Amino acid sequence: MIKEPDTLMLIGFMGAGKTTVGQEIARQHHSRFIDIDSEIERVAGKTIADIFKERGEKGFRELETQVLNDVQTFDGIVSTGGGVVEREENLEILRSSPATIIYLHGNLESTIGRLILEGQRPLLQEKSTAEFFALWQERDPKYEEVANFTVETVGKTPARIAAEIIALFSANEDELALLQLRSQIDAFDRQIFQTISERFLVVESVAKYKEKFGIPTVQHDRMLKLRSELKSDFSESTDITDEMIDNIMTILMQAAIDKENRQLNR
Numbered sequence: 530m531i532k533e534p535d536t537l538m539l540i541g542f543m544g545a546g547k548t549t550v551g552q553e554i555a556r557q558h559h560s561r562f563i564d565i566d567s568e569i570e571r572v573a574g575k576t577i578a579d580i581f582k583e584r585g586e587k588g589f590r591e592l593e594t595q596v597l598n599d600v601q602t603f604d605g606i607v608s609t610g611g612g613v614v615e616r617e618e619n620l621e622i623l624r625s626s627p628a629t630i631i632y633l634h635g636n637l638e639s640t641i642g643r644l645i646l647e648g649q650r651p652l653l654q655e656k657s658t659a660e661f662f663a664l665w666q667e668r669d670p671k672y673e674e675v676a677n678f679t680v681e682t683v684g685k686t687p688a689r690i691a692a693e694i695i696a697l698f699s700a701n702e703d704e705l706a707l708l709q710l711r712s713q714i715d716a717f718d719r720q721i722f723q724t725i726s727e728r729f730l731v732v733e734s735v736a737k738y739k740e741k742f743g744i745p746t747v748q749h750d751r752m753l754k755l756r757s758e759l760k761s762d763f764s765e766s767t768d769i770t771d772e773m774i775d776n777i778m779t780i781l782m783q784a785a786i787d788k789e790n791r792q793l794n795r
């Protein structure tokens with residue numbers, strides 16, 4: 530068993546969802562919650578942006594280490610700041626921490642999208658996309674190294690991620706490696722269905738076009754061409770067989786035809 534920890538600590542890149550998921554675990558599991566960034570703001574009596582402005586990143590990191598030390602035996606969920614792995618001193622604290630440490634792994638694309646919407650992280654304002662990417666690559670192995678478990682978050686809602694983490698408390702030790710792989714599989718499945726739902730949005734526009742120009746719903750030549758192109762493009766893969774392409778495309782195309790017919794009342 531991963532055993533229900535006294536302290537559960539969430540780490541990961543800025544915008545990975547540490548604060549949001551931490552609050553959600555606390556809500557679902559009736560635990561206490563603390564956010565290191567908020568605690569730094571409380572201790573300093575200033576916002577993080579003001580701490581960066583007045584004391585620089587170095588001043589902020591000193592406060593961060595202080596608070597990180599203080600929360601090591603916090604009874605509940607701790608959300609860290611994205612830069613907690615920046616200092617070697619912090620890595621030492623995390624390596625010998627009594628807490629169970631979970632890495633919320635995501636992808637750069639969705640993370641940057643969310644951060645731009647929020648627009649509050651000082652490092653986001655001052656770094657170029659290339660620098661941001663370099664920061665991601667530099668931090669990723671550090672999060673991996675100090676974490677007891679990595680959860681894949683792409684395509685999952687905060688509530689789903691929280692439930693996945695809570696389920697770990699009753700998992701058998703032998704199951705953990707498998708659960709970590711399943712976390713990735715579940716994220717891919719969500720991405721597949723997200724892509725399919727975006728495909729339907731395009732189908733909707735195609736139906737409008739066909740209606741405008743009086744084009745029939747079913748285009749046999751196009752359907753055959755699409756399948757044969759896919760088979761050729763994936764011919765190197767031993768997993769994606771021609772039969773699999775046929776099966777999946779039959780489902781997708783039939784659903785698209787049904788949707789177009791409904792839309793066009795045909």
Ligand SMILES: Nc1ncnc2c1ncn2[C@@H]1O[C@H](COP(=O)(O)OP(=O)(O)OP(=O)(O)O)[C@@H](O)[C@H]1O
Nearest residue numbers: 542543544545546547548549610611643685686687
């Ligand atoms: N799984 C998710 N799906 C969709 N939106 C999410 C998800 N997780 C977080 N968000 C949104 O992304 C934004 C950033 O999330 P959050 O503040 O929890 O990140 P963080 O990891 O705590 O970042 P930081 O390191 O800067 O503290 C928020 O607006 C939040 O609502």
Ligand SMILES: O=C(O)C1=C[C@@H](O)[C@@H](O)[C@H](O)C1
Nearest residue numbers: 543566610611612650651652
């Ligand atoms: O990734 C980072 O370095 C940071 C992330 C935020 O959580 C804050 O701790 C601060 O904006 C720095």
Ligand SMILES: [Mg+2]
Nearest residue numbers: 547548566608
């Ligand atoms: Mg946060």
